Amino acid sequence: MKLSKIVLAMGLVAGISACSQQPPASQLPQGVKLITEHTQQKDGVSVPYKKYQLDNGLTVVVHEDHSDPLVHVDVTYHVGSAREELGKSGFAHFFEHMMFQGSENVGDEEHFRIVTEAGGTLNGTTNSDRTNYFQTVPSNQLEKMLWLEADRMGFLLDAVTEQKFEVQRETVKNERGQRVDNRPYGRLGERVSQALYPVGHPYSWPVIGYMDDLNRANVNDVKAFFLRWYGPNNATVTIGGAVTANEVLPLVEQYFGSIPRGPDVTAAPKQPVSLDSDRYISMEDNVHLPLIYMSYPTVYLRHEDEAALDVLAEILGGGKNSIFYKNLVKTQIAVQANVNHPCAELACTFNLLALPHPASGKNLADIEALIRQSLTEFEQRGVNDDDLLKVKAQMEANTIYGLQSVSGKVSQLAINETLTGNPDNLQNDLNRVNKVSKEDVMRVYNTYLKGKGSVVMSVVPRGKLDLIAAADNFSPQVMDFGGPSQTSAEDLQVRRATDDFDRSVEPQAGVNPAVTVPAYWQSSLDNGIKVLGAASDETPTTAMLLKLNSGLYYESPDKTGLSSMLTAMLNEDTTNFTGEEIALELEKLGSYISISSSDEHIQLYVLSLSKNLDKTIDLLMEKMLRPAFKEDDFNRLKQQRLQGIQQSEKNAGYLASNAFRKLMYGDSILGQPGGGTLASVTNLSLEDVKAYYQSHFKPDGGQLIVVSDLAKTKLQQAIAPLTGFTGTAPAVNVQVPADSSRGSVIYLVHKDDSPQSEIRIGKRSLSEDITGEYFKTGLANFTIGGNFNSRINLNLREDKGYTYGARTGFSADGYTGVFVASAAVRADATAASVKEFIDELNRFSAEGVTDPELAFMRRALNQRDALKYETPNAKLGFLAQILQHDLAPTFVDERNAIIANISKQQINQLAQQHFDPKEMVIVVVGDSAVLRPELEALGYPVEDLSL
Missing domain, CATH: 3.30.830.10 (Metalloenzyme, LuxS/M16 peptidase-like)
Known part of the structure; x- marks a missing residue:
C-alpha cells in the first residue's frame, strides 16, 4: 500500500475490538450463511470481522467496536466509471446523485433529512472502480439506516422521475464546473487519461463524465445502468460499531433479503497499458504558472511490483529528502515538484509533476530535461538504507494512526472486500512494503520508467504556448455518438421484491445511547x-x-x-x-x-x-x-x-x-x-x-x-x-473598525472566461460566545442554510439546479464576526441565484421557522454528541475549546438544554434581527462584462471591486 493510500487510510481505518461469540450456523437467520470469521491476531495489525452472504448474493461484513456509541453503515457497489460504455460516460457518478433523491418509501430529499435528524453524517462517493454510500450515526439508529439503504437498493426506479433526472443533470454540470472547468489545471487528469489509454479503455474517460454524454442520455439510460449494476449480488454491506452480529443479521435479512439478484457480474480484466514512445499534449488554461505532468503506465492494484513502485515514488518525489525536492524546489527552479504512484483496480500510473518558478527563466522543455536528469541521477545513486527505513516506518505508523474511527475501519473493510474479496488487508499491505528490497526498487525503475514512453502534458497560461515542453504529437480520436438517446421504458427489465411487512413504515430508533464528555x-x-x-x-x-x-x-x-x-x-x-x-x-x-x-x-x-x-x-x-x-x-x-x-x-x-x-x-x-x-x-x-x-x-x-x-x-x-521554552509576547491590540459596508450593493469582481460565478452575501455580526446569542443564531441558521436540507440548498441545488451546493453560516472570534451566504453557481444563473438568495433571506427574516423545521433542528443537533469525541483529533478540537474559553464540561449540557428549550418566538426574533438581506453586501466573482447587465436588472447598484 502506497503512502498516499496510507495517509488516506488515517481517516479510513479504525479501532480494533474483540469479537462476541458467533452463534452456530443453525441459529443464523434463514437465508444467511457464514463465509468466514477473522479474529484479532496476536501478531501484526488486523481488524476482526465476520463475513456473511445472503441467498440473493449480498455480502455482509460485520465488525464490532464498542469503544464509542456509534455505528457506521457502508454500502459499496462494485461499479464505477470503468463499467461504463463509450458515449455513456458519467453514469456511475450521476447515479450516485440519483440515489439521494428519494425511493419508493422514502420521500424526495428525505434521506438527508432522516440521517441528519438522527444526529448522523452521510455521503456517497464514486471512483473508477466502485460507488459507496455511507452514514455514521448513534448506535440506536442502525435499523433506520438499513431501511434507508435497502429501500434505494430495491425500490428506487419508480421514484426516478424525469424532473429529478433533469435537476440532477444540472447539479452534475455544476459540480464539474466547480471542480473541473473553473479550477486551475482542472482538466489535466482527463486530458492525460485520453492520451494514456487506448480508445474504449475503462480509464480513458473521467469519472465525472463528459457533459455531451450526459446531455444525450435520457432517464431510461440511467435506469438501465442501475438495473445492470445495482443488484445485491454486486454489493457489500459493511456494518461496524457498537453492535453485534446477532443484532445486525436479522435486520439485514429483513430489509435486504427479498431484493432480487441482478445480472451476474464478472471480474473486469486487468488492463495495464504501455506506450512505445512519449506522447506530448498541451493545453492553455486560466492559470498563473505553467505545469508539466509526466505519466508512465505501470501495473495494477496489488500487483507484485506495486509496493516497490510506491517506494520509488517516495524516493524520487516524497518530501524534503527526495531527489525532486533537492534538484528542483530547493534550488528555486520549481515552486512545486512531486511524484506519486496511484493505483486503481485495473491499471496504475507513475506521475511526475513540476511547476517552474518564473524567476528561474525555465520553460517546460527545460523542466522536462531536469526531470529526466533527476531520473538518471537516481539510477546512478541507487537506493540507500534510509530510503527503505523511512517508508517502512511511515507505513507502520500511519496504519496504527488509522486504527481510530469506526467509519474509517468500515470503509477499509468494504473497499478491500469489494476489490480483493478479503476485507482485512492491513498486515498484508505492511508485509508487502516490508519485503521491498533495494534491488526491487531498481528493478521496477528499469522495468517501468527507464527508456519507457509516457504522456507529457503541458499546461500553460493563455497565450503562452511558447512555454510548452514540446509540440503536440498526439490528438484524441474524435467520436460521434449521434443524437439523443432512444432508450425507452420498454427496454428495461425491472426487478421487484415481494415482502411480508410494510416498508413504508419508518423504523423507530431506540433510546439514545449515553454519551459522556471525555475525562x-x-x-x-x-x-x-x-x-x-x-x-x-x-x-x-x-x-x-x-x-x-x-x-x-x-x-x-x-x-x-x-x-x-x-x-x-x-x-x-x-x-x-x-x-x-x-x-x-x-x-x-x-x-x-x-x-x-x-x-x-x-x-x-x-x-x-x-x-x-x-x-x-x-x-x-x-x-x-x-x-x-x-x-x-x-x-x-x-x-x-x-x-x-x-x-x-x-x-x-x-x-x-x-x-x-x-x-x-x-x-x-x-x-x-x-x-x-x-x-x-x-x-x-x-x-x-x-x-x-x-x-x-x-x-x-x-x-x-x-x-x-x-x-x-x-x-x-x-x-x-x-x-x-520561555518568555512573554506583547498583548494583542485588535482594533475593530467601524462598519462602513453598504447594504444592498452588488460588488463585482472580474474573473475572465469563468464558467461559474462565486457569490457571497453577508454582513458584520456577533462576536463568539459559547451559550449566548451567537450560539443561538447558529441554531436559527440551521434552517435557512446550515444543513443539506436547508431552504437555500434545496432551492438552489435541488429545485433549480443552479449550484452544486449553497450554504449560510456565522463565523466569529472574541472580537468580531460575520454572517455569510455563499455558493458557486452556473454563470448563466448568477443573477437568478442572487435573487433566490435574497428572497429566501427575506422570507426567513420576516416569517421565521415553521414548527416542523424547529423540531428537525432540535432532533438533529441534540443527537450529534456521539460523533464529537471519537478520535484523538476530535478530542483535541473539543478540549481546545474548553481550554481557550475556560469552560466547565457542563457547557455541553447547557448547550443541549438551549437546543431543547429555545422557543419558536426566540428563533423568529433572531431571524428578524440577523438575517435581513437589506443590511448585507453582495459580492459576485465572474465575467463582469457578461454579468453586469444581468445584475443591474435586479435593481441593485453594481460597483466594480478590485483587490
Missing part, C-alpha cells in the same frame, strides 16, 4: 503554558496541539503574512540540523510535526507513536528553539508564497472570500488574508521574521492539549522539555 486533567507549566490532557487508549499514539498567542491579529497591515512566513521558516534548517535531516528523522520515527498560523494563534501539531514521543518532542524543541533563519531559505519561501498568492488569484472562491473580508473590515488587519498580499509579502524581510520570532514566539499564555494512551505521569515527563 480530562489540567495543569500548567512553569513557563505559563496551560495544559489539558485526556486519555485515549484505543491506539498507542499521542496527539498534541500547542497554541501560542500570535498570528495575523498581532501583525500590521503592511506586514501581513509575517506569522505565516515565520511558521514556514520553523520548518527549515536549525542551528544543528538541516530541514532535510529533521524531516528524515521524523519520517524514520513515523512522526508528524506541523506548524501553522491563524488569526489569533501559531499552532504546533504533533502526532507520534507513544513509544517515539520523547524523540519527537526533542525534534519539536529543535524546531522551536534553534531556527537557523538562513537567507536562502527565506528567499525561497518568500518567492513560493508570492507565486502561491498569484496562483490563488486565479481561483474564484479565493477572490470572493478576500473581497468579502475587505468589504467587512477595510484596510485594517481584520480585512487582510492570513497568508498576506502581494504587496505585504514583498515588503517582508528576513530581519522582520527574526524580530517577530524574538518578540512574539513566546509560551506565556499558551495552551497545550494532549490526547494519549500514556498515563498522566509519563505524559507529564514527556512534555517537561517544553519548560525550556
Whole structure:
C-alpha cells in the first residue's frame, strides 16, 4: 500500500475490538450463511470481522467496536466509471446523485433529512472502480439506516422521475464546473487519461463524465445502468460499531433479503497499458504558472511490483529528502515538484509533476530535461538504507494512526472486500512494503520508467504556448455518438421484491445511547503554558496541539503574512540540523510535526507513536528553539508564497472570500488574508521574521492539549522539555473598525472566461460566545442554510439546479464576526441565484421557522454528541475549546438544554434581527462584462471591486 493510500487510510481505518461469540450456523437467520470469521491476531495489525452472504448474493461484513456509541453503515457497489460504455460516460457518478433523491418509501430529499435528524453524517462517493454510500450515526439508529439503504437498493426506479433526472443533470454540470472547468489545471487528469489509454479503455474517460454524454442520455439510460449494476449480488454491506452480529443479521435479512439478484457480474480484466514512445499534449488554461505532468503506465492494484513502485515514488518525489525536492524546489527552479504512484483496480500510473518558478527563466522543455536528469541521477545513486527505513516506518505508523474511527475501519473493510474479496488487508499491505528490497526498487525503475514512453502534458497560461515542453504529437480520436438517446421504458427489465411487512413504515430508533464528555486533567507549566490532557487508549499514539498567542491579529497591515512566513521558516534548517535531516528523522520515527498560523494563534501539531514521543518532542524543541533563519531559505519561501498568492488569484472562491473580508473590515488587519498580499509579502524581510520570532514566539499564555494512551505521569515527563521554552509576547491590540459596508450593493469582481460565478452575501455580526446569542443564531441558521436540507440548498441545488451546493453560516472570534451566504453557481444563473438568495433571506427574516423545521433542528443537533469525541483529533478540537474559553464540561449540557428549550418566538426574533438581506453586501466573482447587465436588472447598484 502506497503512502498516499496510507495517509488516506488515517481517516479510513479504525479501532480494533474483540469479537462476541458467533452463534452456530443453525441459529443464523434463514437465508444467511457464514463465509468466514477473522479474529484479532496476536501478531501484526488486523481488524476482526465476520463475513456473511445472503441467498440473493449480498455480502455482509460485520465488525464490532464498542469503544464509542456509534455505528457506521457502508454500502459499496462494485461499479464505477470503468463499467461504463463509450458515449455513456458519467453514469456511475450521476447515479450516485440519483440515489439521494428519494425511493419508493422514502420521500424526495428525505434521506438527508432522516440521517441528519438522527444526529448522523452521510455521503456517497464514486471512483473508477466502485460507488459507496455511507452514514455514521448513534448506535440506536442502525435499523433506520438499513431501511434507508435497502429501500434505494430495491425500490428506487419508480421514484426516478424525469424532473429529478433533469435537476440532477444540472447539479452534475455544476459540480464539474466547480471542480473541473473553473479550477486551475482542472482538466489535466482527463486530458492525460485520453492520451494514456487506448480508445474504449475503462480509464480513458473521467469519472465525472463528459457533459455531451450526459446531455444525450435520457432517464431510461440511467435506469438501465442501475438495473445492470445495482443488484445485491454486486454489493457489500459493511456494518461496524457498537453492535453485534446477532443484532445486525436479522435486520439485514429483513430489509435486504427479498431484493432480487441482478445480472451476474464478472471480474473486469486487468488492463495495464504501455506506450512505445512519449506522447506530448498541451493545453492553455486560466492559470498563473505553467505545469508539466509526466505519466508512465505501470501495473495494477496489488500487483507484485506495486509496493516497490510506491517506494520509488517516495524516493524520487516524497518530501524534503527526495531527489525532486533537492534538484528542483530547493534550488528555486520549481515552486512545486512531486511524484506519486496511484493505483486503481485495473491499471496504475507513475506521475511526475513540476511547476517552474518564473524567476528561474525555465520553460517546460527545460523542466522536462531536469526531470529526466533527476531520473538518471537516481539510477546512478541507487537506493540507500534510509530510503527503505523511512517508508517502512511511515507505513507502520500511519496504519496504527488509522486504527481510530469506526467509519474509517468500515470503509477499509468494504473497499478491500469489494476489490480483493478479503476485507482485512492491513498486515498484508505492511508485509508487502516490508519485503521491498533495494534491488526491487531498481528493478521496477528499469522495468517501468527507464527508456519507457509516457504522456507529457503541458499546461500553460493563455497565450503562452511558447512555454510548452514540446509540440503536440498526439490528438484524441474524435467520436460521434449521434443524437439523443432512444432508450425507452420498454427496454428495461425491472426487478421487484415481494415482502411480508410494510416498508413504508419508518423504523423507530431506540433510546439514545449515553454519551459522556471525555475525562480530562489540567495543569500548567512553569513557563505559563496551560495544559489539558485526556486519555485515549484505543491506539498507542499521542496527539498534541500547542497554541501560542500570535498570528495575523498581532501583525500590521503592511506586514501581513509575517506569522505565516515565520511558521514556514520553523520548518527549515536549525542551528544543528538541516530541514532535510529533521524531516528524515521524523519520517524514520513515523512522526508528524506541523506548524501553522491563524488569526489569533501559531499552532504546533504533533502526532507520534507513544513509544517515539520523547524523540519527537526533542525534534519539536529543535524546531522551536534553534531556527537557523538562513537567507536562502527565506528567499525561497518568500518567492513560493508570492507565486502561491498569484496562483490563488486565479481561483474564484479565493477572490470572493478576500473581497468579502475587505468589504467587512477595510484596510485594517481584520480585512487582510492570513497568508498576506502581494504587496505585504514583498515588503517582508528576513530581519522582520527574526524580530517577530524574538518578540512574539513566546509560551506565556499558551495552551497545550494532549490526547494519549500514556498515563498522566509519563505524559507529564514527556512534555517537561517544553519548560525550556520561555518568555512573554506583547498583548494583542485588535482594533475593530467601524462598519462602513453598504447594504444592498452588488460588488463585482472580474474573473475572465469563468464558467461559474462565486457569490457571497453577508454582513458584520456577533462576536463568539459559547451559550449566548451567537450560539443561538447558529441554531436559527440551521434552517435557512446550515444543513443539506436547508431552504437555500434545496432551492438552489435541488429545485433549480443552479449550484452544486449553497450554504449560510456565522463565523466569529472574541472580537468580531460575520454572517455569510455563499455558493458557486452556473454563470448563466448568477443573477437568478442572487435573487433566490435574497428572497429566501427575506422570507426567513420576516416569517421565521415553521414548527416542523424547529423540531428537525432540535432532533438533529441534540443527537450529534456521539460523533464529537471519537478520535484523538476530535478530542483535541473539543478540549481546545474548553481550554481557550475556560469552560466547565457542563457547557455541553447547557448547550443541549438551549437546543431543547429555545422557543419558536426566540428563533423568529433572531431571524428578524440577523438575517435581513437589506443590511448585507453582495459580492459576485465572474465575467463582469457578461454579468453586469444581468445584475443591474435586479435593481441593485453594481460597483466594480478590485483587490
